[in-house]
Amino acid sequence: MSAALDYTRQEMMAIATGREIRDGELAIFGVGLSMLAGFFAQANHAPNLRSMTEGGVYGATPVGGLPWGIECNRLAVNATSFTSALDALGFLVASGRCDVGVIGAAQVDKFGNVNTTGIWDGEIGPHYRPPKTRLPGAGGANDIACGAKRFIVMVTHEPKRFAEKVTYISSPGYLDGGLSRAQHGFVGGGPSAIITTLGILRPEPGTNEFVLDGWFPFSSVEEIKAHTGWALRVAPDAREIPAPSETELANLRKVDETGALRKK
Amino acid sequence: MSNKLISLAEAGRRFSWDGMQYASGAALPVGSDALVFGRELLRQKRKDLHAIFHCCGQQLNLLAAAGAATKAECGFAALEVVGFANGLRRAVESGQLALEDFSNLAMTLRLLGGALNWPFVPATVNIGSDLQDRSAFAPDDYPAHSKIPAVTDPFSGKTIGAFSPLKPDVAAIHVTLADPNGNAILIGTEWSRYELSRAAKRVVLIADAIVDPACIRQFPNLVRIPEIIVEAVVYWPFGAWPHSSPGVYDMDEQHMFFMNKALATEQGTADYIRDFVDSYSDIDSYLDVIGRDKIKTLSASNSSFLLDPYRRWILAPEDVAGLTTTELAA
Numbered sequence: 001m002s003a004a005l006d007y008t009r010q011e012m013m014a015i016a017t018g019r020e021i022r023d024g025e026l027a028i029f030g031v032g033l034s035m036l037a038g039f040f041a042q043a044n045h046a047p048n049l050r051s052m053t054e055g056g057v058y059g060a061t062p063v064g065g066l067p068w069g070i071e072c073n074r075l076a077v078n079a080t081s082f083t084s085a086l087d088a089l090g091f092l093v094a095s096g097r098c099d100v101g102v103i104g105a106a107q108v109d110k111f112g113n114v115n116t117t118g119i120w121d122g123e124i125g126p127h128y129r130p131p132k133t134r135l136p137g138a139g140g141a142n143d144i145a146c147g148a149k150r151f152i153v154m155v156t157h158e159p160k161r162f163a164e165k166v167t168y169i170s171s172p173g174y175l176d177g178g179l180s181r182a183q184h185g186f187v188g189g190g191p192s193a194i195i196t197t198l199g200i201l202r203p204e205p206g207t208n209e210f211v212l213d214g215w216f217p218f219s220s221v222e223e224i225k226a227h228t229g230w231a232l233r234v235a236p237d238a239r240e241i242p243a244p245s246e247t248e249l250a251n252l253r254k255v256d257e258t259g260a261l262r263k264k
Numbered sequence: 265m266s267n268k269l270i271s272l273a274e275a276g277r278r279f280s281w282d283g284m285q286y287a288s289g290a291a292l293p294v295g296s297d298a299l300v301f302g303r304e305l306l307r308q309k310r311k312d313l314h315a316i317f318h319c320c321g322q323q324l325n326l327l328a329a330a331g332a333a334t335k336a337e338c339g340f341a342a343l344e345v346v347g348f349a350n351g352l353r354r355a356v357e358s359g360q361l362a363l364e365d366f367s368n369l370a371m372t373l374r375l376l377g378g379a380l381n382w383p384f385v386p387a388t389v390n391i392g393s394d395l396q397d398r399s400a401f402a403p404d405d406y407p408a409h410s411k412i413p414a415v416t417d418p419f420s421g422k423t424i425g426a427f428s429p430l431k432p433d434v435a436a437i438h439v440t441l442a443d444p445n446g447n448a449i450l451i452g453t454e455w456s457r458y459e460l461s462r463a464a465k466r467v468v469l470i471a472d473a474i475v476d477p478a479c480i481r482q483f484p485n486l487v488r489i490p491e492i493i494v495e496a497v498v499y500w501p502f503g504a505w506p507h508s509s510p511g512v513y514d515m516d517e518q519h520m521f522f523m524n525k526a527l528a529t530e531q532g533t534a535d536y537i538r539d540f541v542d543s544y545s546d547i548d549s550y551l552d553v554i555g556r557d558k559i560k561t562l563s564a565s566n567s568s569f570l571l572d573p574y575r576r577w578i579l580a581p582e583d584v585a586g587l588t589t590t591e592l593a594a
Contacts, residue, residue, distance in 0.1 A: 031344050054368060055292050056453040063566060068515055069344035071295035071453050073567045076510040084454045085318070086376065089369035094389055117365060117394070128403035134356045134363075136342030138395055139319075142367035146389040169393040170365075184392040185422045 009197040010261040015244045017195045025099035026050045031070045034102040044251040054140035056083035094147040096187035101144035101151040107166045110230045112173025112191035115166040138170040145171035150192040157196035157227045164230040174208035198224045214241040267444045268497045269588040275498045276304040287316035289437025289457040293343045298470040299323045300503040301436035303541045316432045318371045318456045328355040329527040339368035351527030362400040372456040377429030378463030387425030435464030442471035446494030447480040447487050452510030461489045468496045470503045472512045474584045479577030499584045511570030513562040
């Protein structure tokens with residue numbers, strides 16, 4: 001029984017993300033967690049997944065441990081194609097060809113907007129000022145958020161990361177909700193899920209506000225609400241998300257050979 | 265066709281000046297980068313640099329930490345799994361360096377626009393977010409109209425954005441192989457080095473190895489940077505260290521973390537510059553600074569087979585030294 005299985009929150013998050021990815025899709029992943037979720041999907045249920053990274057290194061699987069970056073030699077050792085940013089993020093993502101992308105977030109809000117640029121004390125205000133804590137910036141995530149048919153946000157579920165409104169929009173979700181995203185004419189449809197260390201949030205049709213869709217077996221509606229910085233509503237059909245099966249865990253751990261996700 | 269091999273110090277003297285727009289040709293933050301040219305900029309005490317870096321690697325981290333760069337434009341400003349870029353972070357948070365944010369695709373498109381001499385590049389990404397609305401270069405322009413201005417698509421009537429093209433004064437581009445004339449082969453992702461090589465006003469190649477021109481004639485399809493747009497070629501082994509160069513050496517994990525930790529403080533940065541920037545006088549002493557045992561370990565890369573097709577044409581260091589002049593051919 002799955003209840004007897006021992007797995008970490010990070011492993012549950014990676015498996016839940018992997019379950020969102022369908023066989024045959026053209027998918028783009030970042031380094032780290034997002035890559036593990038993607039390679040898990042490929043090993044588990046999506047053998048014909050066409051996966052890529054924004055680095056333009058295609059057809060590669062990590063050798064000798066988790067890559068330090070998407071251009072790391074640990075991926076370059078068995079690539080089938082070396083191209084470029086213009087190819088990966090332009091021809092294959094901004095063009096509208098890419099089915100699904102997975103991005104991370106330092107801060108996410110109730111409309112699925114993502115901040116990876118900085119942490120300010122309070123609002124930035126009308127005069128731009130440097131953040132108190134500078135973060136990596138948009139990278140390729142903005143391009144994925146604008147261009148991929150749908151994207152998934154993976155984020156640790158902590159109150160400070162789940163804000164009513166992000167201080168800085170690095171990558172657009174549904175902006176101010178409703179139809180506000182549509183006015184920019186993006187080829188990409190927007191975020192389809194926020195997958196956290198506690199559960200899954202999905203956009204409510206119409207308002208595009210993220211509501212609780214499900215909680216992981218070790219969590220609860222109460223815990224997730226307490227860890228969310230806005231008044232989180234619960235979808236009428238919200239439910240407990242199935243724990244990882246034995247097969248899923250085995251497939252994930254094959255991919256995560258160094259055990260990066262097993263550290264509690 | 266002319267031999268363009270010059271020394272690193274000479275390249276620094278001829279192709280850098282205070283206040284210039286300087287671009288580094290690199291892969292993403294832990295891969296190929298003309299890092300040693302950045303060290304040379306510090307050795308030559310360059311300041312007020314306006315850095316055009318597709319991604320921040322240890323080079324921008326170092327230039328920012330040392331206070332040599334006061335402006336930067338970037339798509340990604342960290343070191344991927346190695347962590348936040350402490351030197352850049354410190355410079356940005358203190359206000360010493362203004363960092364203008366774009367996305368990774370935006371930086372490539374802006375270089376493409378510069379290469380084609382386009383007046384602007386249509387922007388279908390970055391619009392609608394704070395990448396468009398916030399400008400570190402024009403902090404009072406909010407929502408910013410000068411950074412990615414809204415324009416109308418003349419065909420559909422839709423509102424999109426306009427990216428400004430980039431034409432950096434100088435690009436130092438890391439390549440795996442170059443012949444003495446400046447024809448280059450890159451192993452690994454080229455990221456935006458193809459676009460950059462055409463956008464920059466002057467291109468200096470920093471090559472891990474110099475090959476006989478016969479190699480170039482064997483693989484002309486693989487020559488993504490041709491001699492006709494290159495001003496100078498610098499031979500400098502381990503020029504991307506502590507980053508990796510696919511086919512040649514792996515990332516130096518220990519030094520990546522050590523360097524980033526050092527750059528987190530002013531004192532650490534001063535010590536780093538003393539020990540790893542001002543501490544060598546030529547290629548041999550540079551390799552001594554890295555450590556000969558370390559060189560052996562890093563060179564034993566699983567990716568080494570990628571270099572195999574080219575090995576028979578690689579020139580010995582003494583032959584390269586013989587070809588390296590201090591005067592550029594006319």
